[in-house]
Amino acid sequence: MxxxxxxxxxxxxxxxxxxxxxxxxxxxxxxxxxxxxxxxxxxxxxxxxxxxxxxxxxxxxxxxxxxxxxxxxGNDVPSGLVRVAAPADFFDLFPMESLAAFLAAHPQVRMDFVLSDARADIIGDRIDVAIRGGVLEDSGLFARKVLDAGRDGLVASPAYLAARGAPARLADLVDHDCLVFTHPSGRADWRLSGPDGEDAEVQVSGRFSGNTAQALRKAALAGLGIALLPSTMTRRELRAGLLIPVLPSFHRKGHGVHLVHASRRHMPSAVSAFIALVADKLGELEERPVTAPGAPA
Structure with a gap:
């Protein structure tokens, strides 16, 4: 005035x-x-x-x-810090080159990754987006599925099966080296659905355990035993013959991968752009070429 x-x-x-x-x-x-x-x-x-x-x-x-x-x-120009919570082995699946290209395309964006298999507190830890597999809690957060649930299946390397033979029945897994998630007992209970739709359970153990699915996948590729893994993690190796299905009529329902964030309202453009990147690249995982062990990259 x-x-x-x-x-x-x-x-x-x-x-x-x-x-x-x-x-x-x-x-x-x-x-x-x-x-x-x-x-x-x-x-x-x-x-x-x-x-x-x-x-x-x-x-x-x-x-x-x-x-x-x-x-x-500046709302339409991605900028600022984006904090991401992801599993410890996230960059074993997600190509770092894609992140480098993303940062080159958006020079005003900074990325901070909190890599841990522990579930981050999105609000308390000031996380913009979390990448989560498994069952989602009813927490009031928003989630976008980027990988379908699919099925978890049993797999092993050709070398392991040549040395130990393929199990003919679920109960035969007791006599095999199975790759399990870390537990003080060294054992795990695998509950699987069979060809008749009925659930069956078997207790397994092995000489190798780990706290990430990627560690178990790599152990299976190295011939250390039979692993129960999501199909999204093994599809390319199965196609290439690096892994072979074991007891293919048995499976466990998977839970997919979600991108979780606190709100859809007023989401910074940098966060939206990163979510689009991850959704696109994770969706391409099964189509990426596979390099056999010992072959030049």
Missing amino acids: VRCGSFAEAARRLGTPPNTLSRRVQQLEAQLGTRLMQRSTRKLSLTSAGQDFHARCAGAVDGLVDAGQALMS
Whole structure:
């Protein structure tokens, strides 16, 4: 209003009724306990108190307006820090080259990865997006599935099966080296659905255990035993003959991979762009070429 010279002109520029502006100024004067403006039907002028108040506030108001405009104009340009929680072996599956290309395409974006098999507290740890497999908790968070659930199946390398033979029945797994997730007992209970749709359970053990599915996959490729792994992790190796199905009529329902975040509203463009990248690249995993062991990369 000071720069416009009148309530009418200020109201026109703001798209607000003049009486609304006048009422707000009166409310401010009442709160401050002093008159800020001298008014007439044609123009207004500042009192000495009004001049002092305007001098102190104008710069801050301009700064606030500029900051808001800069933020709105930058909404379409990915920028800022993106914190990602992912499994410890995430970059064994996700190509680092894709992340490098993403950062090159968005020079104002910074990435911070929290890699752990422990489930991150998205709110408490200030995580923008978490990459999670397995069963999702009903936590009120938002999730986008990027890999279908598929099935978990039993696999082993040709070398292991040539040396130890292929089990003919589920009970035969007791006599095999099975690759299990770390447990003090060194054993695991595998509950599988059979060809008749009925569930069956077998307790297995082996000489190798690990705390990530990628470690078990690599152990299977190295011929250390039979592993129960998601089909999304073994499909390419099965196609290439690096792994062979074991008891293919038995399987365990998988849970897929989700991208989890706190809210869909006002999501920063950098986070949206990263989510699109991960969804695209993880969806390509099964189509990427496979290099056989010992072959040049």
